[in-house]
Amino acid sequence: MDKLFGWLFSKKDPSTKTQDTTNTAPLSEQQIQAIVNNQNPHFDLQQLISSCGQSVGKQRELNEDSLLALTTIMAGNSGILPFGLYIIADGMGGHQFGEVASNAAIRTVAGHVLRKFHPYLFQVKTDTMDESFQEIMQTAVSEAQRAIQREAPGSGTTLTAALVLGQQITVAHVGDSRAYFVYTDGRIEPITRDHSLVKRLEELGHITPEEAANYPHRNVLYRALGQGEILDPDIFTLGFPQPGYLMLCSDGLWGVVAEQDLVRAIVDAPNLHRACQNLVTAANTAGGPDNISVILVQLVG
Amino acid sequence: MGSVYRARDMHFPNVTKLVAVKEMINTAPDPLVRQTIVQNFEREANLLATLNHPSIPRIYDYFSVESRSYLVLEFIHGKDMETIINETSGFLLEEQVLTWAVELCDVLDYLHKHKPDPIIFRDMKPSNVMINHSGDVMLVDFGIAKTFQSGIKGTMIGTEGYSPPEQYRGDATPSADIYSLGATIHHAITRRDPRLEPPFSFSERPIRRINPSVSPDMEMVVNTALEYNPENRFATTADMKQALLGVARKTGALVRMGPQTTPLANTSGGIKPLWTFKCEDEIRGSATIFQGTLFVGSYDNNLYALSAAEGKFQWKYPTDGGIVSRPAVFDGNIFIGSEDKLLHVVSSRSGKVVWTYYTNGPIRSSPRIAEGHVFFGSDDKFLHAVNLNTGRMAWRFETADAVRSTPFVMSDLVYVGSETGDYYAVDFRGELKWRFRAKRAITSSTVGIGQALYFSSVDGTLYALDPRNGWVLWRFRLGKASISTPCIVDDLVFVGAADGFIYAVEAKSSKEMWRFRTEHQVNGSPVVYKDSLYCGSVDGNLYCLEYRTGRLRWKFGTGGAITGTPLVYDDIVYIGSTDHQVYALLA
Numbered sequence: 001m002d003k004l005f006g007w008l009f010s011k012k013d014p015s016t017k018t019q020d021t022t023n024t025a026p027l028s029e030q031q032i033q034a035i036v037n038n039q040n041p042h043f044d045l046q047q048l049i050s051s052c053g054q055s056v057g058k059q060r061e062l063n064e065d066s067l068l069a070l071t072t073i074m075a076g077n078s079g080i081l082p083f084g085l086y087i088i089a090d091g092m093g094g095h096q097f098g099e100v101a102s103n104a105a106i107r108t109v110a111g112h113v114l115r116k117f118h119p120y121l122f123q124v125k126t127d128t129m130d131e132s133f134q135e136i137m138q139t140a141v142s143e144a145q146r147a148i149q150r151e152a153p154g155s156g157t158t159l160t161a162a163l164v165l166g167q168q169i170t171v172a173h174v175g176d177s178r179a180y181f182v183y184t185d186g187r188i189e190p191i192t193r194d195h196s197l198v199k200r201l202e203e204l205g206h207i208t209p210e211e212a213a214n215y216p217h218r219n220v221l222y223r224a225l226g227q228g229e230i231l232d233p234d235i236f237t238l239g240f241p242q243p244g245y246l247m248l249c250s251d252g253l254w255g256v257v258a259e260q261d262l263v264r265a266i267v268d269a270p271n272l273h274r275a276c277q278n279l280v281t282a283a284n285t286a287g288g289p290d291n292i293s294v295i296l297v298q299l300v301g
Numbered sequence: 302m303g304s305v306y307r308a309r310d311m312h313f314p315n316v317t318k319l320v321a322v323k324e325m326i327n328t329a330p331d332p333l334v335r336q337t338i339v340q341n342f343e344r345e346a347n348l349l350a351t352l353n354h355p356s357i358p359r360i361y362d363y364f365s366v367e368s369r370s371y372l373v374l375e376f377i378h379g380k381d382m383e384t385i386i387n388e389t390s391g392f393l394l395e396e397q398v399l400t401w402a403v404e405l406c407d408v409l410d411y412l413h414k415h416k417p418d419p420i421i422f423r424d425m426k427p428s429n430v431m432i433n434h435s436g437d438v439m440l441v442d443f444g445i446a447k448t449f450q451s452g453i454k455g456t457m458i459g460t461e462g463y464s465p466p467e468q469y470r471g472d473a474t475p476s477a478d479i480y481s482l483g484a485t486i487h488h489a490i491t492r493r494d495p496r497l498e499p500p501f502s503f504s505e506r507p508i509r510r511i512n513p514s515v516s517p518d519m520e521m522v523v524n525t526a527l528e529y530n531p532e533n534r535f536a537t538t539a540d541m542k543q544a545l546l547g548v549a550r551k552t553g554a555l556v557r558m559g560p561q562t563t564p565l566a567n568t569s570g571g572i573k574p575l576w577t578f579k580c581e582d583e584i585r586g587s588a589t590i591f592q593g594t595l596f597v598g599s600y601d602n603n604l605y606a607l608s609a610a611e612g613k614f615q616w617k618y619p620t621d622g623g624i625v626s627r628p629a630v631f632d633g634n635i636f637i638g639s640e641d642k643l644l645h646v647v648s649s650r651s652g653k654v655v656w657t658y659y660t661n662g663p664i665r666s667s668p669r670i671a672e673g674h675v676f677f678g679s680d681d682k683f684l685h686a687v688n689l690n691t692g693r694m695a696w697r698f699e700t701a702d703a704v705r706s707t708p709f710v711m712s713d714l715v716y717v718g719s720e721t722g723d724y725y726a727v728d729f730r731g732e733l734k735w736r737f738r739a740k741r742a743i744t745s746s747t748v749g750i751g752q753a754l755y756f757s758s759v760d761g762t763l764y765a766l767d768p769r770n771g772w773v774l775w776r777f778r779l780g781k782a783s784i785s786t787p788c789i790v791d792d793l794v795f796v797g798a799a800d801g802f803i804y805a806v807e808a809k810s811s812k813e814m815w816r817f818r819t820e821h822q823v824n825g826s827p828v829v830y831k832d833s834l835y836c837g838s839v840d841g842n843l844y845c846l847e848y849r850t851g852r853l854r855w856k857f858g859t860g861g862a863i864t865g866t867p868l869v870y871d872d873i874v875y876i877g878s879t880d881h882q883v884y885a886l887l888a
Binding site: 165238 | 496736738751752770771774775809
């Protein structure tokens with residue numbers, strides 16, 4: 001194998017350098033392994049494990065975040081399949097409405113998804129489902145949108161939901177809660193894109209990331225569940241990071257703890273439960289200005 | 302936030318006078334806030350009552366009952382612009398949109414010039430513009446309703462897609478209305494709803510790329526209105542109106558000369574093939590290249606070997622049936638299936654037969670070589686696995702119907718679709734691992750990368766499946782049936798369909814990135830080489846598109862339908878046509 005990589009690297013053509021305007025760095029050993037693995041995915045049995053943590057924070061009286069973490073195994077005729085559903089919703093809208101909205105979002109989305117998988121989880125069902133993962137998530141989000149407009153009109157919530165089946169993660173995302181891939185070699189990569197005004201201005205190059213961090217309107221969203229006539233959630237499917245973690249969290253965590261501290265809190269912990277506790281503690285130590293919610297998921301084997 | 306009722310004014314019992322009654326519900330729990338809201342409402346109603354413009358509905362009355370406030374307005378017979386956009390198939394005519402835009406400039410100008418203070422409409426969007434029976438615009442839903450949207454903490458502003466960047470500061474200026482008018486026109490002539498796109502992303506959707514029939518001048522006016530910085534937009538709506546009238550004069554829209562057509566792109570005029578080679582019948586399949594030689598089968602029953610550089614004939618090998626698939630190469634031998642029910646293995650050098658293998662039906666599936674075996678389907682309803690060394694069957698797997706797709710091999714599994722729509726994952730011992738069912742035939746072959754398998758079906762769907770268990774990750778609706786095999790580059794999946802389109806879909810989100818219209822069915826498969834996508838169509842053309850945007854680079858016309866997949870090697874594109882010819886073109 002080492003020979004192969006040596007050949008890969010030495011093959012680099014110096015003449016292409018002039019066209020290459022992006023900053024490049026050599027791939028880490030783990031990234032190379034991931035590329036190799038991806039070209040030849042393996043079919044061994046795998047275990048899905050998860051943990052979660054939540055805190056109201058140090059400065060708020062109410063908890064407007066809602067969270068759901070569900071991990072199990074689907075025993076079917078095509079072998080054993082890990083199944084997981086993870087959702088974080090961060091409600092907003094004053095009085096108790098934010099809480100109502102985030103709660104309704106979790107209940108509706110989880111209810112819809114689990115109803116769809118019920119025959120596969122609890123009965124012997126052989127024929128294939130006539131809907132795709134992405135379609136199930138899409139209708140779940142639309143149902144939640146209607147539920148919030150009914151139960152808590154005028155309020156809104158973020159929603160970041162991840163459906164894990166085998167090695168596939170299907171994400172539905174609205175707002176500025178986030179999903180990350182965290183790798184054991186220290187890399188961290190947000191896989192969702194904030195639907196916030198500040199992120200949009202940053203993407204357009206009108207403000208710098210430094211300005212964004214101190215921007216006065218940081219909490220203004222342009223897309224939220226329960227708001228607007230038309231809702232267009234981001235829905236996508238990715239392979240599970242291996243070795244690594246899927247992390248879902250509200251802005252009460254990512255907004256106050258630096259990315260590298262997030263990684264350290266996870267990688268240094270002896271297990272997922274302690275990792276979640278570490279993350280919540282880190283956010284509270286940094287002042288805990290907002291509600292904190294975090295879910296960590298790992299696919300082992 | 303409220304409803305609008307159609308009502309009859311009973312002050313006039315002898316005639317039917319219809320009015321619109323707009324109801325707004327006061328949801329604020331605090332009595333002081335409630336009172337302020339009602340006062341604001343009444344103040345604005347009084348203001349609106351003083352307005353007098355043909356594009357503003359007249360206000361007859363207003364009143365409040367308990368927590369509800371009502372506004373009685375002129376009833377407008379007609380439809381709102383959003384409904385018109387949605388109900389129109391294809392694009393609205395530029396001259397139509399232009400006429401509305403000029404009228405909207407007029408009414409906004411009237412509001413902006415209001416004394417003592419200018420009135421800012423604040424909420425310009427297609428659903429707030431009614432087109433009445435005589436085709437004139439009416440502005441409805443004045444910002445008045447906004448006073449009722451309290452109760453929400455200031456953390457959220459729905460920018461709604463039509464609002465300018467400065468809105469979040471709470472600045473309401475004439476320039477904000479100009480931006481929203483630009484956004485409204487952009488939506489009307491491109492059919493792209495800005496509420497479904499990230500805010501301030503109009504420049505990422507250039508008008509003429511979406512709707513090439515729009516004049517460049519019109520595009521420029523809309524772009525100016527949509528400038529990010531207010532100072533770069535038109536200074537006043539009157540200026541914008543002048544610019545629009547300038548467009549109208551230039552395109553002749555005002556004298557109703559009809560829209561002009563703009564040529565799309567350069568056609569095949571300048572493109573000359575490097576060489577051509579004529580067979581005795583149609584070429585429906587695809588070619589393979591090996592050691593400077595091009596191998597291609599024809600419906601004249603022959604497998605041809607041509608020199609790739611000049612198209613010079615080297616040898617031909619006759620079978621007893623038409624060849625519609627793509628040859629495979631292994632160990633200096635060419636593998637090809639024929640409608641004579643045989644898989645032929647021929648020496649690439651001499652064109653002499655090495656061995657043949659018999660199935661009980663015509664072979665239309667292309668052979669796939671992997672792990673010491675050749676895998677292919679046959680109309681005899683079997684997937685065959687034949688040992689490369691012995692030429693003997695290792696196993697065969699029975700399917701529900703003919704297998705015309707090409708098997709795909711990844712991670713010790715063989716994936717293949719059949720004509721009933723059944724799809725199989727079979728292991729190397731010939732045992733079923735899992736199966737999936739599409740609603741119609743799967744003639745398209747599978748391509749797989751890492752975490753997903755992609756194929757299309759005659760049921761008009763492009764599928765993405767988990768290779769391990771067959772669960773459906775996503776489905777993408779095509780306009781019609783498809784037998785085209787997808788091609789994957791970067792994060793994009795490309796596929797053709799019988800509706801004549803070539804589609805580009807994002808692999809992780811199944812979002813359509815672009816589509817390109819050819820003049821007839823696209824049954825062949827696209828390929829990407831460097832930054833171009835090559836794909837043939839039954840309209841006889843080979844298209845070369847920029848693969849990121851779907852923009853046409855060039856097209857080359859052949860004398861017959863193209864149903865095969867282009868082969869690109871060393872900057873040369875090879876394509877066969879049903880006009881019996883093989884073409885070699887510079888990529």
